[in-house]
Amino acid sequence: MRPEPEDHLERMVRAAVQTLPPAPEVLWAELEGRHRARAQTESEMPAVAAMCLALAASALAAALRPGDWARRPLDLIPSYVRAWLPAFRST
Amino acid sequence: MSVRPTTTTDGALPNAMDQGPRGAPGDARLVALVAAADREAFRLLYERYADRLFRYAVLRLGDAAAAEDAVQETFLAVWKDAAAYEGRSSVSTWLFGIAHHKVNAVVRGRARETPLAGEALAGDEPGPDREEPSDERLRVLAAIRSLTEEHREVLFLAYYQGLGVREAAAVCGIPEGTVKSRLHHARRMLAERLGEGEPT
Numbered sequence: 001m002r003p004e005p006e007d008h009l010e011r012m013v014r015a016a017v018q019t020l021p022p023a024p025e026v027l028w029a030e031l032e033g034r035h036r037a038r039a040q041t042e043s044e045m046p047a048v049a050a051m052c053l054a055l056a057a058s059a060l061a062a063a064l065r066p067g068d069w070a071r072r073p074l075d076l077i078p079s080y081v082r083a084w085l086p087a088f089r090s091t
Numbered sequence: 092m093s094v095r096p097t098t099t100t101d102g103a104l105p106n107a108m109d110q111g112p113r114g115a116p117g118d119a120r121l122v123a124l125v126a127a128a129d130r131e132a133f134r135l136l137y138e139r140y141a142d143r144l145f146r147y148a149v150l151r152l153g154d155a156a157a158a159e160d161a162v163q164e165t166f167l168a169v170w171k172d173a174a175a176y177e178g179r180s181s182v183s184t185w186l187f188g189i190a191h192h193k194v195n196a197v198v199r200g201r202a203r204e205t206p207l208a209g210e211a212l213a214g215d216e217p218g219p220d221r222e223e224p225s226d227e228r229l230r231v232l233a234a235i236r237s238l239t240e241e242h243r244e245v246l247f248l249a250y251y252q253g254l255g256v257r258e259a260a261a262v263c264g265i266p267e268g269t270v271k272s273r274l275h276h277a278r279r280m281l282a283e284r285l286g287e288g289e290p291t
Contacts, residue, residue: 021145
């Protein structure tokens with residue numbers, strides 16, 4: 001169902017919008033590049049997840065040692081592991 | 092892969108017999124193939140819709156670079172979530188619905204709305220699907236540019252993309268009455284600025 005029959009104003013709008021630029025040719029290449037990068041990141045996830053779990057377990061074990069109780073557990077996780085956490089949240 | 096018949100509940104006909112141009116797969120068939128990680132189907136779907144989605148994003152955002160980002164995000168979402176398409180609306184409505192949200196995310200991220208930039212309208216070289224902007228068409232574009240972003244959106248969806256009220260409402264996530272109201276006001280403002288007679 002069309003809102004209204006096509007009229008002069010509608011034709012003018014359509015003709016004007018038709019003069020807007022189409023999608024740039026580089027867009028597909030960039031899209032493919034981003035798609036490949038994401039696919040690679042996701043394919044690495046299981047290995048990274050296993051590493052994170054191992055390191056987190058190690059950090060928690062360290063936290064159980066006397067004298068470490070005052071430290072926040074997240075501080076015990078190495079920064080390069082914490083850097084991966086946003087990637088996990090987005091998948 | 093077998094694909095269900097492509098009837099939709101929003102009254103749109105996605106593609107008769109789900110056939111694309113010159114016997115190519117129809118839109119719904121392409122989306123089903125994309126859901127099965129078919130990269131060629133993904134490319135075909137991109138070729139079929141990229142220009143329209145880009146113009147939609149440019150018209151709303153007034154910024155070609157931001158429009159490119161929005162279109163990329165739209166297609167990345169399509170690749171990731173194609174299986175979520177259930178055929179309840181046309182593929183066109185579904186795609187513009189995704190693009191609507193991606194453009195909204197850009198709009199929300201801005202401190203203020205960027206005016207529709209002249210360079211985004213001028214573009215570079217005329218492509219095969221682009222007509223030369225005459226003085227009259229530039230005047231119409233300037234009038235469209237002076238409208239609010241919401242009014243530009245409904246004008247594009249109704250008059251360029253050819254969506255009906257129900258489909259446009261589904262894309263924007265607003266009631267059908269709001270689409271009609273926005274279209275009515277957009278027409279009136281446009282007619283005023285172009286000096287065209289518009290019955291009130």
